[in-house]
């Protein structure tokens with residue numbers, strides 16, 4: 226016969242054992258779910274996943290494209306680029322398109338819908354996918370020239386009436402809280418996406434230095450990270466949710482320059498970096514760095530956050546080689562390849578011979 230104390234002790238033991246079993250089961254479930262997620266979830270839309278099955282490494286070139294003539298030259302270059310292994314072109318068109326929804330925005334030189342289609346068809350025959358781009362939020366001026374959008378809609382400016390001739394600033398931004406700006410921008414995105422038969426869209430968003438300005442009655446005093454995230458999320462709702470395209474952005478505003486050891490250009494010193502926690506992880510982040518380093522901590526940082534990462538280099542050649550070599554060591558399925566940016570350093574007719582393309586892209590096998 227057991228004493229009352231012993232029975233009580235055994236009961237406690239059994240309850241503890243039951244709790245331990247439940248806890249073990251719960252832990253096993255969590256581990257199984259995490260393993261299932263990591264093995265199957267590379268993020269992104271249907272197109273990117275299916276296209277990547279045949280093109281596991283994205284060897285891309287980013288270039289500004291602003292006229293029919295330039296587009297024709299690019300079409301002529303496609304066989305040479307394909308031979309180098311190029312399978313993606315990111316064409317930054319911005320406002321230089323024959324927009325029917327907002328013809329007032331069209332500058333003197335622009336790309337017609339017919340020529341855009343010609344490019345897409347020719348690229349497809351070479352196994353190259355074309356991703357059009359409008360640089361959103363920031364970069365709404367360059368030097369003394371204000372972009373067509375803010376020229377025609379000055380009320381969208383984050384700093385309306387300030388900085389005559391753009392003196393004292395790097396680039397203008399539009400206000401992410403202006404209730405009218407997205408109506409215009411989404412119409413432009415739709416037209417460009419249709420003309421380029423796009424399955425993915427690059428929304429730019431690099432080097433946004435003016436955000437939450439004291440000159441904006443809506444944004445003054447607001448958290449720059451939340452404002453930047455709002456702009457990303459509004460665009461994502463349209464590009465990914467409504468239009469079913471994949472979305473790409475530049476990565477610099479998601480990175481803490483001080484914590485990661487980067488400059489104020491390729492990472493943020495203006496408090497936008499908290500946005501990294503506030504935006505969807507199915508966005509492809511083009512993580513750009515142009516300096517030769519031994520370590521590029523943003524690459525594992527963004528991968529660990531769950532994004533697909535597209536390392537993006539420029540020049541000099543040694544920097545592109547170092548960045549490429551570091552990125553290839555990551556061995557993560559969400560690292561999708563390499564994007565060579567060009568930034569006015571090479572003419573369209575010379576793309577295939579430019580060393581940061583010719584010597585670097587073929588290393589991505």
Ligand SMILES: [Zn+2]
Pocket residue numbers: 383399400401402403437438441442443444445
């Ligand atoms: Zn504002």
